Amino acid sequence: SSLLPYSRQIVSEEDISAVTEVLASDWLTTGPKIEEFEKSFASFVDAKEAVAVSNGTAALHAGMYALNISKGDEVIVPTMTFAGTANAVLFQEGTPVFVDSDPETLLIDPSKVESAITKNTKAIVAVDYAGHSCDYDVLKIIAEKHQLPLLADACHALGGSFKGKSVGSLADLSTFSFHPVKPITTGEGGMITTDDAGLAQKMRQFRNHCITTDHRERQEQGSWFYEQVDLGYNYRLTDLQCALGQTQLKNVPERTKSRQAIAAKYDQAFAKLNAVQPLSVSDDVSHAYHLYVIQLKLDQLTADRSQIFKALRAENIGVNVHYIPVHLHPFDREELKTAPGLCPEAEKAYERIISLPIFAGMDDQDVSDVIEAVTKVCQAYAV
Numbered sequence: 244s245s246l247l248p249y250s251r252q253i254v255s256e257e258d259i260s261a262v263t264e265v266l267a268s269d270w271l272t273t274g275p276k277i278e279e280f281e282k283s284f285a286s287f288v289d290a291k292e293a294v295a296v297s298n299g300t301a302a303l304h305a306g307m308y309a310l311n312i313s314k315g316d317e318v319i320v321p322t323m324t325f326a327g328t329a330n331a332v333l334f335q336e337g338t339p340v341f342v343d344s345d346p347e348t349l350l351i352d353p354s355k356v357e358s359a360i361t362k363n364t365k366a367i368v369a370v371d372y373a374g375h376s377c378d379y380d381v382l383k384i385i386a387e388k389h390q391l392p393l394l395a396d397a398c399h400a401l402g403g404s405f406k407g408k409s410v411g412s413l414a415d416l417s418t419f420s421f422h423p424v425k426p427i428t429t430g431e432g433g434m435i436t437t438d439d440a441g442l443a444q445k446m447r448q449f450r451n452h453c454i455t456t457d458h459r460e461r462q463e464q465g466s467w468f469y470e471q472v473d474l475g476y477n478y479r480l481t482d483l484q485c486a487l488g489q490t491q492l493k494n495v496p497e498r499t500k501s502r503q504a505i506a507a508k509y510d511q512a513f514a515k516l517n518a519v520q521p522l523s524v525s526d527d528v529s530h531a532y533h534l535y536v537i538q539l540k541l542d543q544l545t546a547d548r549s550q551i552f553k554a555l556r557a558e559n560i561g562v563n564v565h566y567i568p569v570h571l572h573p574f575d576r577e578e579l580k581t582a583p584g585l586c587p588e589a590e591k592a593y594e595r596i597i598s599l600p601i602f603a604g605m606d607d608q609d610v611s612d613v614i615e616a617v618t619k620v621c622q623a624y625a626v
């Protein structure tokens with residue numbers, strides 16, 4: 244048998260015909276599909292506005308731009324995330340300030356957020372790691388006390404919720420990615436949601452070079468005139484991708500449920516294994532389970548994480564590691580003078596985390612293959 248990946252896309256016949264239809268239409272980009280997808284997405288997550296962009300990192304960059312992050316500004320980010328979260332701050336010449344994780348959930352530790360705030364702090368970024376929404380009640384109290392905007396990097400968490408409120412409606416800005424491993428895909432793609440029409444307008448301009456009109460608006464007005472009012476980028480998402488996003492979006496509730504069902508089977512099976520500790524899940528969340536992360540109890544094993552990782556790969560289980568704490572990357576150490584010891588909980592967690600396969604297209608056999616392999620490997624290396 245072949246390697247079972249940790250995640251992968253599902254593309255249906257309906258997806259394919261939606262894209263094919265756009266291919267034969269007048270507008271491959273800046274056409275009507277953009278607004279249609281944005282409207283559906285905003286309504287799905289209970290936000291007033293959604294702005295489509297070319298990928299999740301562009302979404303974060305647009306968010307940093309909309310919040311006026313610039314040179315000398317500090318932005319709080321968790322270290323347990325994908326590098327793009329911190330890079331978006333650097334794109335705007337801001338300084339990411341890394342905050343350590345709660346050891347049970349690996350989410351940003353709110354008590355450490357507060358102590359990282361200085362007079363130069365301009366925003367707080369939280370990441371819904373693995374698909375588990377952060378506690379936005381607690382984070383909002385901190386943000387409001389210090390009058391800071393709050394951005395949720397929700398790239399893992401589409402379909403999830405916190406205290407009954409949808410992910411995407413919980414912070415001032417929320418960002419999403421539509422990379423094929425994420426809950427829905429447009430190949431590459433991203434979205435920012437917000438209730439603030441002014442911020443949405445700014446981000447729509449930013450994704451189009453900060454030019455005042457787009458190609459279609461000029462064509463419809465019979466005009467050639469436009470002005471560039473600030474430095475922007477080409478972060479547009481195409482109509483092909485928006486049509487795909489639109490049909491993919493319909494499947495979010497059903498696919499979230501099937502990942503939750505897989506997670507429930509894992510939880511049950513791993514409760515019997517001494518060496519395996521799944522991340523804790525708060526009663527306040529409906530978990531989107533982009534990732535199912537286990538922490539190995541290394542004192543129960545004669546092997547380290549990389550040996551366990553290799554053994555699981557040898558069983559054709561496409562395990563992965565999310566993430567190397569960002570402050571440990573060579574670039575960040577060089578650029579931001581970070582070093583081991585800065586975020587001890589995340590560094591400890593990094594030595595013992597493994598992401599197991601979880602995606603809606605897995606069948607019962609795949610799920611039991613994973614459980615069997617984890618059980619077998621843990622027994623083989625039991626102390």
Ligand SMILES: *Cc1c(COP(=O)(O)O)cnc(C)c1O
Nearest residue numbers: 298299300325327398420421422
């Ligand atoms: C995937 C991801 C991103 C970046 O998204 P891209 O679409 O790959 O640019 C940013 N943050 C987190 C937490 C992600 O998982």
